[in-house]
Amino acid sequence: MARPGIEYIDVEEAIETLVRAEKRVPTIRRLRDYLGQGSDTTLSKHLNTWKSEKALAALSDEPTLTPPSSSRMMKHLEQAWSEMTKANQEKMQKVLADKEKVIQLQANDIAQARAQYQELQETNALLQSKCDDYQVAQLRHETAFGELTAQHDTLRGQYGQAIEANTQLEATTKKILHRFEQQYEQTIASLRKKEEQLMVNNQDQMSQLMKQTETERHRQMVRIDELMVQRDKLKETLCQREQQITGLEQVNQQLKLNESTLQNALKQGDKQIENYRAIREDFAQRDKMILSQNNKISEQLGRSCHEFQAMTEKLDGLQARLNKSKKAEV
DSSP states (O other): OOOTTOOHHHHHHHHHIIIIISOOOOOHHHHHHHHSOOOHHHHHHHHHHHHHHHHHHHHHTSOOSSOOOHHHHHHHHHHHHHHHHHHHHHHHHHHHHHHHHHHHHHHHHHHHHHHHHHHHHHHHHHHHHHHHHHHHHHHHHHHHHHHHHHHHHHHHHHHHHHHHHHHHHHHHHHHHHHHHHHHHHHHHHHHHHHHHHHHHHOHHHHHHHHHHHHHHHHHHHHHHHHHHHHHHHHHHHHHHHHHHHHHHHHHHHHHHHHHHHHHHHHHHHHHHHHHHHHHHHHHHHHHHHHHHHHHHHHHHHHHHHHHHHHHHHHHHHHHHHHHHHHHHHO
């Protein structure tokens, strides 16, 4: 359909200027450059009309010593029409062959793009599956980390209780030893006083007192032995407590190492998630590029179909004109 402002008379004037003034063969590109506007369909239609009129005018301007017969005119018209039809058919076949090649290439590009798109979808699904697996593993690690943290807190509480019990045991031991030392010193002092009094008063009484003193000393020594046994037991209990504390400290160190390892694993997992997200964004951009290429190919196919339809309409117009010319001659 012609644009507003482009008429046949404008094209005819441009052709006359190109042929007479510039001595150049009129083409669609030269006409567009001269006029500054106009579509291929409009310019081609007006150019073909001008050529048809020019051919008819050339036939009518032949030397006419004898009036041309209708059969001769029909022969010239049929020859011109045959040459024009043959040229248009060759041009149409060439254009159709080129369009078929372009369409085949575009179809191959579309098939390749679809295959790439399918491959990208499969890769994206695989990455999504791996990401889901990693999220499940990360959830398991977080659960295990929570359980280890709870165990760590429990052991830390037990460690504090053991330290407190050890402190109380040491305080109790010190009190018992201090009390024993005081009692021992008081007993020795009392025995010494009694011994001195007995030595002054009577030798017999002194010997009895000596016996009593020995007896009392023996009882005190037995008491001391018992206290020493208790002290050894307390020391043994204290050693066991210290071993338990050492074991708890080792467990605490192991828990700290496990906590550090889990934190490193979580950091690596976060990095892998970021990498998966970057890959998914890259695939999304590739999908957009493929969709854009498909749209461009579809637009090119549409334009090719439009050009083919225009050329078909052009041939139909020429056929109609030839039929009109034949009817007019008849």
